[in-house]
Each structure stands twice: as structure tokens, then as C-alpha cells.
Amino acid sequence: xxxxxxxxxxxxxxxxxxxxxxxxxxxxxxxxxxxxxxxxxxxxxxxxxxxxxxxxxxxxxxxxxxxxxxxxxxx
Amino acid sequence: xxxxxxxxxxxxxxxxxxxxxxxxxxxxxxxxxxxxxxxxxxxxxxxxxxxxxxxxxxxxxxxxxxxxxxxxxxxxxxxxxxxxxxxxxxxxxxxxxxxxxxxxxxxxxxxxxxxxxxxxxxxxxxxxxxxxxxxxxxxxxxxxxxxxxxxxxxxxxxxxxxxxxxxxxxxxxxxxxxxxxxxxxxxxxxxxxxxxxxxxxxxxxxxxxxxxxxxxxxxxxxxxxxxxxxxxxxxxxxxxxxxxxxxxxxxxxxxxxxxxxxxxxxxxxxxxxxxxxxxxxxxxxxxxxxxxxxxxxxxxxxxxxxxxxxxxxxxxxxxxx
Numbered sequence: 389x390x391x392x393x394x395x396x397x398x399x400x401x402x403x404x405x406x407x408x409x410x411x412x413x414x415x416x417x418x419x420x421x422x423x424x425x426x427x428x429x430x431x432x433x434x435x436x437x438x439x440x441x442x443x444x445x446x447x448x449x450x451x452x453x454x455x456x457x458x459x460x461x462x463x
Numbered sequence: 464x465x466x467x468x469x470x471x472x473x474x475x476x477x478x479x480x481x482x483x484x485x486x487x488x489x490x491x492x493x494x495x496x497x498x499x500x501x502x503x504x505x506x507x508x509x510x511x512x513x514x515x516x517x518x519x520x521x522x523x524x525x526x527x528x529x530x531x532x533x534x535x536x537x538x539x540x541x542x543x544x545x546x547x548x549x550x551x552x553x554x555x556x557x558x559x560x561x562x563x564x565x566x567x568x569x570x571x572x573x574x575x576x577x578x579x580x581x582x583x584x585x586x587x588x589x590x591x592x593x594x595x596x597x598x599x600x601x602x603x604x605x606x607x608x609x610x611x612x613x614x615x616x617x618x619x620x621x622x623x624x625x626x627x628x629x630x631x632x633x634x635x636x637x638x639x640x641x642x643x644x645x646x647x648x649x650x651x652x653x654x655x656x657x658x659x660x661x662x663x664x665x666x667x668x669x670x671x672x673x674x675x676x677x678x679x680x681x682x683x684x685x686x687x688x689x690x691x692x693x694x695x696x697x698x699x700x701x702x703x704x705x706x707x708x709x710x711x712x713x714x715x716x717x718x719x720x721x722x723x724x725x726x727x728x729x730x731x732x733x734x735x736x737x738x739x740x741x742x743x744x745x746x747x748x749x750x751x752x753x754x755x756x757x758x759x760x761x762x763x764x765x766x767x768x769x770x771x772x773x774x775x776x777x778x779x780x781x782x783x784x
Contacts, residue, residue, distance in 0.1 A: 440741070441744060441748075451700055452699055455703045458710065
């Protein structure tokens with residue numbers, strides 16, 4: 389395999405594997421938020437704010453993987 | 464009838480775009496490009512974009528403040544809503560006194576980021592090209608530069624897609640790692656300053672804890688590492704989101720020109736707003752945590768702050784105050 393081929397494969401693996409965890413995490417977060425919303429619709433504002441913050445944390449992990457992938461690909 | 468016409472128009476644009484338009488994949492690179500320089504100090508396109516967004520914020524604010532009236536007009540009303548929303552948020556998370564103190568920092572971070580993120584999506588950003596500026600080489604760097612140059616040429620030859628030699632005149636501010644690092648450092652350093660000012664010795668003890676045995680000491684070390692982790696996470700979250708957005712738009716335009724990019728532009732508007740909001744709110748939450756004394760809390764709260772439990776804590780504080 390050529391160097392460029394290995395590079396492409398590494399970038400794909402970095403973001404592909406790195407997206408699994410955050411995907412599961414975001415799914416769980418959203419599911420629980422919906423559940424909470426169903427139980428207590430008045431708390432919508434607080435739930436939404438906290439959900440967005442939590443999503444940002446989970447998503448940040450995927451973004452780290454993406455940054456690594458981009459660095460592998462473009463640097 | 465009208466919808467039908469629009470649909471045909473869109474379809475036509477898609478077909479023409481997909482078959483006729485030649486959109487080149489722009490050269491994607493992580494460091495910002497230098498468009499000008501003073502001496503050996505380069506002025507990059509992201510710096511220029513940053514100055515422009517600062518001027519835009521200033522112009523809007525001055526205009527709204529200059530003609531402020533008791534019965535607000537549209538602009539003033541809009542700005543009052545934004546400011547009021549953030550002031551409320553600060554006061555509800557950090558309490559009235561600290562909230563008013565943190566508000567200028569948190570609000571400025573939010574405004575700067577949201578304006579610069581959205582301006583990065585304007586047409587003209589990354590598409591208007593100029594010639595790249597090169598620093599005048601000094602004697603000792605010439606030898607090194609030669610090597611670098613060779614390597615660069617090699618690299619450019621590999622993923623060149625037949626593009627011009629120009630570099631973009633403007634680029635989204637947060638797609639430069641330096642910008643986000645500066646903001647992250649600012650946020651974390653100010654958190655330390657406020658922690659020291661409000662809690663004095665107790666704040667230092669949080670990191671260098673000799674009184675609660677080895678476990679307490681270890682927790683202190685973890686907290687210290689956590690402070691540095693905050694810088695990294697602030698930096699890469701914002702940079703990653705905005706830079707990835709730029710790459711995404713470029714690739715979509717390359718794959719299917721003109722129309723397919725519109726929903727993604729909407730997505731990027733949303734991402735820009737959310738990331739600015741997250742950056743500001745995290746700064747607020749960390750500052751609140753740093754200035755909250757642990758002495759009055761039960762022991763279950765004195766553990767390590769991973770961000771998630773940290774947020775929980777901010778809410779207990781809210782309930783307590």
C-alpha cells in the first residue's frame with residue numbers, strides 16, 4: 389500500500405471509529421431528554437439548555453476525532 | 464403553479480450545476496494564510512476577518528446606543544432582547560452579584576463568536592483570492608526554507624486539483640487554531656483570576672491539597688490537570704466545528720454545485736450559533752464553579768469536576784442561592 393493510501397485509510401478510520409462513542413452518547417442524551425420532557429413538559433426550557441450543553445460535550449469528542457482525521461489528511 | 468415553476472427552476476439549476484459547472488475543490492489547509500505582513504510578522508486572512516467582525520459589532524452597537532430611546536425601535540429592541548437574555552442567564556447561573564461581573568466577558572465572547580461565525584458564511588469568504596505574502600527570508604532560515612520548500616512542492620503536487628495559486632482574502636475567524644486558543648486561554652485564565660479573587664487561599668488549596676491525605680492530594684492534581692484540559696477542549700471544540708463546517712461546504716459545492724449546499728449553509732448557521740453559545744455558557748459555568756466555596760457544601764460535591772458533574776453542580780448552586 390502506498391503512503392497516500394495509508395494516509396486516507398487512517399483518516400477514515402480516525403473519524404469513523406471516533407464517531408461511534410459520541411453517536412451512542414448523543415442518542416442516550418436525547419432519549420433521556422425526550423423522556424424527561426414527556427414526564428415534565430413545563431421544564432422544557434431548562435431541559436433544552438442542559439441538553440444542548442451535554443450534546444456539545446459529547447459532540448466535542450467526535451470533533452477531536454475529526455480534527456485528527458483532518459490533520460492526517462491535510463497536513 | 465408558482466411552486467411548480469420554482470421546482471422546475473431548482474431542478475434546472477441542479478442539472479446545469481451537476482453537468483456544466485466546474486467547481487474546483489479549494490486547497491484545504493489548517494494554518495491561516497498570510498495575506499500581508501509588517502516586517503517578518505504576517506497578517507493572516509483570519510486576522511483580517513476578525514478585525515472586520517469587531518468593526519461590524521462596534522458599528523451595530525454604536526448605532527443602537529446612539530439613537531437609544533425609551534420606546535425602542537427595531538434595532539434597539541433586538542439588541543435589548545439579546546443582552547437581556549444573556550444577563551438573565553448569567554444571573555440565574557452565577558447569582559446576581561457574580562452574574563453581573565461575569566456578564567461582560569461571557570457576553571462579549573458570545574457576540575464576537577456568533578458574528579464572526581456567521582460572517583464566515585457570507586459569500587466572498589474563502590472565494591475571493593489574493594496572492595500569498597511571503598516573509599522576507601533572513602540568512603539563517605534560507606537553508607531550512609529550501610528543504611521545507613521542496614517538501615511543500617512535493618505535497619502540493621499530490622493533492623493539487625488544478626487550482627490557481629491564490630489564497631483566500633478572508634476566512635472564518637474560528638477556523639484558525641490561534642483564535643480559538645487565544646479565546647480558550649483568555650477564558651481559563653480569567654477563571655483562575657476570579658477564583659483567586661473570590662476564594663483566595665481556598666482556591667489554591669483546591670489544587671494543592673495537603674490536608675485531606677493522599678486521596679485529597681491526588682484529587683487536587685486531577686483538578687489541576689482538568690484546568691489544562693479545559694483549554695484544549697475549548698480550543699478544539701470551536702476550531703473543529705468551524706473548520707469542519709468550512710471543509711463540509713467546500714466538499715458539497717465540489718460534489719454537487721450551487722443548490723445542494725443550501726441546507727448545509729442552514730446547518731452551519733445553526734452550528735455557529737450553538738458553538739458561540741456553548742463557549743460562552745461553559746465559560747460562565749466554569750467561572751461560577753471556580754468562585755463557589757466548597758466549604759458550605761456536603762462532601763459528595765468536593766470530588767473531581769468532570770464537565771458533566773460540574774454542570775450539575777452549577778445547578779445545585781442555583782438552587783442554593
